[in-house]
Amino acid sequence: MRLDFSVAVHSLLYLDQNRDRRIASRELAQSLSLNPVMIRNILSLLHKNGYVEGSVGKNGGYRLKKVLDQCNVGELYDLTIPPTISYARFITGDTKELDQSETGEISSNIKETLTDLFTLADEDYRQFYHQFTLADLKKDITNHGYFINKTRENKK
Template identity: 30%
Template sequence: MNSEFTIAVHSLVFLAYLPDHMASSELIAQNVSTHPARIRKIMSCLRKNGFVKTKEGIGGGYILNHNPQEITLAQIYRTVSCGTFKPHWCTGESEQTCLISSNIQVVMDQIFNEAEVYFEKYLDQLTISSVLEKIKQCQRC
């Protein structure tokens, strides 16, 4: 899995925390602790998929385009990270002569694909709003 998913969720939760307010890529980057260019790349993907709206110029930035209770983490995962659950690897040179080497990649790909399906089902149960609530509960601890 790549970090774009975590950055996207963090950014959207931050926007949910600031309802009806625009947030610049610099402000989001400061909150996420990453470079504004990286935020702009991820937010561009989220904008193309309708999760955020943008406004250019002074006072511009990003704002949620949907109710945070309706945005699931599975939707975000599919938008920015789908297919990254499975590591990229290849078998060794003994692939032709070894039963294990000649079949392990196919079997492991199936395992990772099935795990990704289960992972997405779990993420379907979580929303941007529920993540924000969990964060607020942590603050009370």
């Protein structure tokens, strides 16, 4: 899952570097050393959401429609890694109790409580990515340490 996000980011940066021409999904796949099917799925998602224009197929190819500072990193994260709808498999509870009177309340309610906790933590986590655009990401690529410094500044 998380790879989808990295692939989207990497693809958009590659298209930005090559704004003068259309890029075929095969070229992107070779450049990222990834399966062309995966690249095509992600390009299709980016296409649907207005990040790129173009088409697949012979003589096909994609071009970036936005400038980098219009591409929010958090929006790309939300697009490629949808929020987990259910945390049920991480959560204990809902069990037959040995002694309902003593322990019933924890087991019956811990699922809702932990779901809230994980959901709120996940919202907070996504908010972190929304601070940045691909222009920031590119700054860090050309001048490594930019993210670390910017995050520390924001915390002051």
